[in-house]
Amino acid sequence: GAGVSQSPSNKVTEKGKDVELRCDPISGHTALYWYRQRLGQGLEFLIYFQGNSAPDKSGLPSDRFSAERTGESVSTLTIQRTQQEDSAVYLCASSLGRGGNTEAFFGQGTRLTVV
Amino acid sequence: SQQGEEDPQALSIQEGENATMNCSYKTSINNLQWYRQNSGRGLVHLILIRSNEREKHSGRLRVTLDTSKKSSSLLITASRAADTASYFCATDAYFSGGYNKLIFGAGTRLAVHP
Numbered sequence: 001g002a003g004v005s006q007s008p009s010n011k012v013t014e015k016g017k018d019v020e021l022r023c024d025p026i027s028g029h030t031a032l033y034w035y036r037q038r039l040g041q042g043l044e045f046l047i048y049f050q051g052n053s054a055p056d057k058s059g060l061p062s063d064r065f066s067a068e069r070t071g072e073s074v075s076t077l078t079i080q081r082t083q084q085e086d087s088a089v090y091l092c093a094s095s096l097g098r099g100g101n102t103e104a105f106f107g108q109g110t111r112l113t114v115v
Numbered sequence: 116s117q118q119g120e121e122d123p124q125a126l127s128i129q130e131g132e133n134a135t136m137n138c139s140y141k142t143s144i145n146n147l148q149w150y151r152q153n154s155g156r157g158l159v160h161l162i163l164i165r166s167n168e169r170e171k172h173s174g175r176l177r178v179t180l181d182t183s184k185k186s187s188s189l190l191i192t193a194s195r196a197a198d199t200a201s202y203f204c205a206t207d208a209y210f211s212g213g214y215n216k217l218i219f220g221a222g223t224r225l226a227v228h229p
Binding site: 108 | 215
């Protein structure tokens with residue numbers, strides 16, 4: 001596709017349920033990032049993929065959060081047993097990730113509301 | 116913790132005035148980037164300045180980088196109401212393990228009044 005695509009655009013879930021957020025990066029982009037943004041706040045780094053491996057998972061807030069990437073393409077971020085504090089916009093970005101060409105292209109995000 | 120710190124947190128100006136936003140960071144970087152965000156959704160890349168560059172221009176945008184002070188500034192000249200948005204700096208830094216990571220600051224909310 002022409003840009004980074006995220007789905008769903010909005011998700012309302014009940015506390016305790018699991019949710020899965022999807023990111024389709026730009027074709028050929030080896031680097032993929034997930035960030036979390038609470039209302040009025042900056043971007044909180046969650047996890048970074050280079051290809052299908054995740055050299056940096058340091059930002060995942062707890063073991064309820066996990067992410068995977070397959071085929072150097074689609075990535076899914078899974079939140080288990082959601083809590084109200086998980087409510088935020090989850091942003092995905094991809095970049096070429098090499099040669100200093102590290103401009104990141106962002107999707108429109110998934111707004112997660114835990115009720 | 117985040118790498119970058121922007122100031123001010125919020126800036127309110129009149130159309131036609133210049134807007135200056137600053138960013139400080141902590142570690143050595145490969146490059147520094149500025150992004151714009153409207154309405155709390157996807158960010159749009161504005162400009163990238165490499166660690167060996169000191170100044171860069173793009174249209175009404177001017178970015179400076181001082182690696183000795185670990186700081187950068189973004190100047191928007193002749194601002195317009197359409198420039199109203201949040202602006203974020205992001206540092207691209209090397210990490211052990213041979214990869215780069217983009218870390219964002221908390222952002223500056225700019226309001227340009229007609």
